[in-house]
Amino acid sequence: MQFKDYYQILGIEPGAGEGEIKTAYRRLARKYHPDVSKEAGAEERFKAVNEAYEALRDPEKRAAYDQLRSRGYRPGDEVHPPQGGFQGQADGFDFEEIFAGGGAGGGFSDFFEELFGRRRGGAGPSAPGRGPQPRGDTRAKLSVPLDAVYHGSSVRIGINGKSLDVRIPKGIRPGQVIRLAGQGGSGRADGHPGARGDLLLEIEYAAHPQFEVDGRNIIHMLPVAPWEAALGATVSVPTLGGPVELKIPADSEAGRKLRLRGRGLPGSASAAAGDQIVELEVLAPKANSESERQAYRTLQQAFGDDWRRA
Incomplete structure (x- = not known):
């Protein structure tokens, strides 16, 4: 996958403050919004701007991205994730986040998904003689479009190699949790799989270009x-x-x-x-x-x- 310079995409310096990031995003999102812009390639530029803002607006995501960027990567350079993805302890990243499709700007790039979008979790093997481990409930954050929150519609996510449609309750608040029964990790007993746990999705709002x-x-x-x-x-x-x-x-x-x-x-x-x-x-x-x-x-x-x- 190819490295993306999110600061360059937004036209800001790496030391830019929160206000500068927000101002740059508003200006570019308005300029390239597909409903407004007639420029060639505007839709792709709009998606890139939306992705850059999603990465830099959150302090934890920004810190993780800055750590990777400090290695000297330039736009277009091939980035090879370590085994197990960027969430490994060697990289210091600790994200459990899922991004719903259908938001403003469409899906994110492979680079973004690899860096932020993978989910870890599930129970490990049980210790000898200790009996079954608790079922493998898995926790993750779900970033959802404001339109889905307003209308109470469903969003599609990719998890464990399959797609799931998740109904978003109308007006759900950040921090509230949606439980998907039987979609978490597996418990284990004496080395054998146990009952599959639930997937607990903590809601956060995705960035929106207009609101x-x-x-x-x-x-x-x-x-x-x-x-x-x-x-x-x-x-x-x-x-x-x-x-x-x-x-x-x-x-x-x-x-x-x-x-x-x-x-x-x-x-x-x-x-x-x-x-x-x-x-x-x-x-x-x-x-x-x-x-x-x-x-x-x-x-x-x-x-x-x-x-x-x-």
Whole structure:
């Protein structure tokens, strides 16, 4: 498998902080999103950006990746995992994580799956004369798309050489566990296989190119043009339940937050559904023609050089 430089993919330095990583991801995900971009190869670039962010946003994954990167690998170099995968103690990695298919950007590369996606577990052989070991319950983390959490749909995972469809309860929270009976490791007695245990999947949310999660609230950064912020506008905004129309009040500034009630993650018997918080990001469109550049000159003349002190 070939090494991938996730820092290079996001266009950031290896010492970049969490905020820099998040900003780079948002910018590139918006640029290459298949629903928006018309650039050649945009879908593959989008998948690469999504994978890089998934690797670097989590401190443990990032530390493991940095350890491998420190060996001097360059993009495209062949990486040969040690026997038993990268999770061996010699490498210091200790991941038990499964990534569901069907998330934003599709599946991850072989490099990512080898580094983070393999699962360890299962009971070892019993010691002589000690009788059966407990059944081989196996624990792993399951990274699921927000869309599956919102709709309560199923995701497909690969485990023990086979595919399983896992139903994701609507509104499930990070840290909650899904139990798959009989899908764990095997207990052993006197060297013979015992009853197969259960697979316990601890839920975490996969990165999404358009949304972040704050409790049950969903946060979305909405790019708006200067005239939309100044004059007000009605624009289409993506939500997990589909696009909705949002009215932007006149004289809005960058950073203003607007609330779409009930458009966050589903609630439960003891908690109401969350909201979607839309934060405005005022962006100046790139002038690609003489007429568009002239429009900016007209704005310059209208507002003058003192507009910052207005």
